[in-house]
Amino acid sequence: xxxxxxxxxxxxxQMGNDKSIKCEQNLGxxxxxxxxxxxxxxxxxxxxxxxxxxIINETVPNRFSPKSPDKAHxxxxxxxxxxxxxxxxxxxxxxxxxxxxxxxxxxxxL
Amino acid sequence: xxxxxxxxxxxxxxEGKNCTLQCNYTVSPFSNLRWYKQDTGRGPVSLTIxxxxxxxxxxxxxxxxxxxxxxxxxxxxxxxxxxxxxSYICVVSGPRDNAGNMLTFGGGTRxxxxx
Numbered sequence: 001x002x003x004x005x006x007x008x009x010x011x012x013x014q015m016g017n018d019k020s021i022k023c024e025q026n027l028g029x030x031x032x033x034x035x036x037x038x039x040x041x042x043x044x045x046x047x048x049x050x051x052x053x054x055i056i057n058e059t060v061p062n063r064f065s066p067k068s069p070d071k072a073h074x075x076x077x078x079x080x081x082x083x084x085x086x087x088x089x090x091x092x093x094x095x096x097x098x099x100x101x102x103x104x105x106x107x108x109x110l
Numbered sequence: 111x112x113x114x115x116x117x118x119x120x121x122x123x124x125e126g127k128n129c130t131l132q133c134n135y136t137v138s139p140f141s142n143l144r145w146y147k148q149d150t151g152r153g154p155v156s157l158t159i160x161x162x163x164x165x166x167x168x169x170x171x172x173x174x175x176x177x178x179x180x181x182x183x184x185x186x187x188x189x190x191x192x193x194x195x196x197s198y199i200c201v202v203s204g205p206r207d208n209a210g211n212m213l214t215f216g217g218g219t220r221x222x223x224x225x
Contacts, residue, residue: 040217041197041217041218041220042215042217043154043199043215044215045213090154092153097142097144097159097203098144098156098159099156100156101153101154101155102153103151103152103153104152104153
């Protein structure tokens with residue numbers, strides 16, 4: 001039983017394209033996150049979201065936008081992809097102090 | 111500036127040996143400290159969570175220690191197994207900053223256990 005799932009696992013696309021990464025959690029958690037892990041393996045939070053509040057890391061370009069159709073889903077939409085967007089993107093959900101991460105989506109922008 | 115520094119960056123040990131990973135942080139005020147294990151190609155998985163009042167916490171062969179006075183934590187792995195090969199990430203939770211971020215992540219220690 002997958003707790004936090006992401007699709008696709010790999011995404012290769014051209015510069016300038018628009019793409020989406022989907023995330024679903026079946027844990028019933030209220031809070032979900034998107035993280036970016038760069039080549040140096042540092043994890044940086046991009047968004048945190050629950051059914052009441054969206055908190056955006058102001059360093060994230062507005063080309064990135066989270067979309068939540070319901071409490072179990074938080075999708076990440078990226079417009080006008082750039083080379084520097086290449087990274088692994090992780091979705092996570094939280095219960096108490098523990099975050100549960102998805103398997104990651106490796107995005108490669110050519 | 112809140113920072114979490116981990117050492118060493120990478121470590122190679124033989125199967126069955128013990129090892130200790132270090133984490134120093136400057137996050138203040140401090141809420142809790144977590145150690146995560148991240149296997150290659152997977153998301154991080156929580157190993158331990160400690161608040162400022164806890165000095166040590168174990169999870170099987172993993173034992174984390176915390177010294178809130180010196181702002182240091184360590185993760186000790188006993189009798190290492192090949193499956194311990196992974197990145198170990200130290201994460202410190204502090205006050206929410208202007209970007210809404212409460213977590214400061216270390217860069218991780220890449221552990222390789224060889225037979």
